Amino acid sequence: MTESLFYLDIFGTVSFAVAASLMAYKKNLDPFGILVISVITSVGGGTLRDILLRNYPIFWIDNIIYLVVIIISSLLTQIFIKYISRISNILLIFDAIGIGVFTVIGIKISLNFDLHPLISITMGTMTAVFGGLIRDVLYNEIPVILHKELYATLCISGGVVFFILKYMAIPVDINYAVSMLFIIITRIIAIKYNLSLKSLTLIK
Amino acid sequence: MTESLFYLDIFGTVSFAVAASLMAYKKNLDPFGILVISVITSVGGGTLRDILLRNYPIFWIDNIIYLVVIIISSLLTQIFIKYISRISNILLIFDAIGIGVFTVIGIKISLNFDLHPLISITMGTMTAVFGGLIRDVLYNEIPVILHKELYATLCISGGVVFFILKYMAIPVDINYAVSMLFIIITRIIAIKYNLSLKSLTLIK
Amino acid sequence: MTESLFYLDIFGTVSFAVAASLMAYKKNLDPFGILVISVITSVGGGTLRDILLRNYPIFWIDNIIYLVVIIISSLLTQIFIKYISRISNILLIFDAIGIGVFTVIGIKISLNFDLHPLISITMGTMTAVFGGLIRDVLYNEIPVILHKELYATLCISGGVVFFILKYMAIPVDINYAVSMLFIIITRIIAIKYNLSLKSLTLIK
Numbered sequence: 001m002t003e004s005l006f007y008l009d010i011f012g013t014v015s016f017a018v019a020a021s022l023m024a025y026k027k028n029l030d031p032f033g034i035l036v037i038s039v040i041t042s043v044g045g046g047t048l049r050d051i052l053l054r055n056y057p058i059f060w061i062d063n064i065i066y067l068v069v070i071i072i073s074s075l076l077t078q079i080f081i082k083y084i085s086r087i088s089n090i091l092l093i094f095d096a097i098g099i100g101v102f103t104v105i106g107i108k109i110s111l112n113f114d115l116h117p118l119i120s121i122t123m124g125t126m127t128a129v130f131g132g133l134i135r136d137v138l139y140n141e142i143p144v145i146l147h148k149e150l151y152a153t154l155c156i157s158g159g160v161v162f163f164i165l166k167y168m169a170i171p172v173d174i175n176y177a178v179s180m181l182f183i184i185i186t187r188i189i190a191i192k193y194n195l196s197l198k199s200l201t202l203i204k
Numbered sequence: 205m206t207e208s209l210f211y212l213d214i215f216g217t218v219s220f221a222v223a224a225s226l227m228a229y230k231k232n233l234d235p236f237g238i239l240v241i242s243v244i245t246s247v248g249g250g251t252l253r254d255i256l257l258r259n260y261p262i263f264w265i266d267n268i269i270y271l272v273v274i275i276i277s278s279l280l281t282q283i284f285i286k287y288i289s290r291i292s293n294i295l296l297i298f299d300a301i302g303i304g305v306f307t308v309i310g311i312k313i314s315l316n317f318d319l320h321p322l323i324s325i326t327m328g329t330m331t332a333v334f335g336g337l338i339r340d341v342l343y344n345e346i347p348v349i350l351h352k353e354l355y356a357t358l359c360i361s362g363g364v365v366f367f368i369l370k371y372m373a374i375p376v377d378i379n380y381a382v383s384m385l386f387i388i389i390t391r392i393i394a395i396k397y398n399l400s401l402k403s404l405t406l407i408k
Numbered sequence: 409m410t411e412s413l414f415y416l417d418i419f420g421t422v423s424f425a426v427a428a429s430l431m432a433y434k435k436n437l438d439p440f441g442i443l444v445i446s447v448i449t450s451v452g453g454g455t456l457r458d459i460l461l462r463n464y465p466i467f468w469i470d471n472i473i474y475l476v477v478i479i480i481s482s483l484l485t486q487i488f489i490k491y492i493s494r495i496s497n498i499l500l501i502f503d504a505i506g507i508g509v510f511t512v513i514g515i516k517i518s519l520n521f522d523l524h525p526l527i528s529i530t531m532g533t534m535t536a537v538f539g540g541l542i543r544d545v546l547y548n549e550i551p552v553i554l555h556k557e558l559y560a561t562l563c564i565s566g567g568v569v570f571f572i573l574k575y576m577a578i579p580v581d582i583n584y585a586v587s588m589l590f591i592i593i594t595r596i597i598a599i600k601y602n603l604s605l606k607s608l609t610l611i612k
Binding site for chain 3: 255256257258319320322323326337341344345346347349350351356357
């Protein structure tokens, strides 16, 4: 599972980088600005988690693959912006996968530190949403997580699911998968329900 | 004194959480957004202090009481918002107590690290005001501490008082109490003087 | 070279503090707010670098000279604001020196941690530009580095120059000097070219 989590992590990183690049492009940033935003959005949450837990070395400093993947994803998004813009609904699904993966990875790492479940859930949620919060601050917008209820709260719910299953002694690999799917599916449902209500779109 | 400082710390945390929840409510954030703002305002300063000093584990990660107290305070504030809005002047006094307590706690922790008094005073002030600075940034407002003179400067003054008394060999427990009261009282005086001038209100 | 780097570091710190104070003055901040902005702009980048690399103690906490130099620079700038405003073009050159020095110092420190060159260059660039990014966020402006191409990218280019020369086995002291001058000179050229285009001014 650890290895498949790594691949999922890379997949989550790619989708965050693509979604962030698309959003930044719509804000008329220049190519380098778009790249900076993509990096910050993709690694921001995990970086804060690692600093708070003293989980050194910070993941993207230790393993060059993260920056490389983000740079390539961002450049390709900018080159193929026309085609990718057309599938921005698919990006919402990618983003949903991203927050599911990142929440579970944050919880997994926090388990190494013997923390209270409430803190572990906070770490998981932070891993998923903090990069986006910094992105919104850089845009001078009030962060999405402060006024869109069904985003961070779904990460928290996924964390609660994880710890309920953990106390029921469900094998941890199955538990990771179930919690992750819980977040991804509820997020996709939230998007589907609310797209018509125009209240939960990631890409404004 | 260490134990009474702990209770004061909790009291400071509660008042910061209540004041932050009230402010966030007036900004029309949803309940979860209000909670996030309350947590960030209440623990932000101490978290930066702990990271800068490498004072691990970070206080609120090590002891669940902080998050629990903030969550309860924020929820109760939201439930009883009608009654609490009426006593918002009392909240300014709570906030004054909060910055007094947090400055002294920041200085106390920095004493373990054998730092220059100027750095210790910076750490104390940062503990008191940095959470509010992040809060203002999240609201897209120019932070209060950048344009209201008698807020952070009173924390700094309290720190100067502490080190003057320390060099005069005043017992440290008395010194903590005096410095804290100095900040709280000067802050309350500043509020009283300026409320009519409409220049120093915490709750705009 | 290490000693001359220290003096250059202080010189970079002074010019960042002076430039930040001048900008903050134009935003009508009060004296204390100007001081806070100067400190954050000057030490912000190096602080994030030290936290990410776990390069403790953080440079300005360990050595009081940084804060002292910033406070004196900021106060003198505020006192002699009339005269300094007239030479704001010179400040752009000071700022260019600052980013050159800080990039090289960031790279130098990262070399102690045996990192991939891409990460070292990121650390160098972050040291140079992150303080300014926080400053812009505090002003509620979209950070300069997100929409002015020839600022952070010149730091990155200087880092690339450094690693090319390093692989060519150029002595490291010469390498530091050449990379630093590369950044400073290209930045000054960028300013000269673009001042007339009104697209690259630091002081808006």
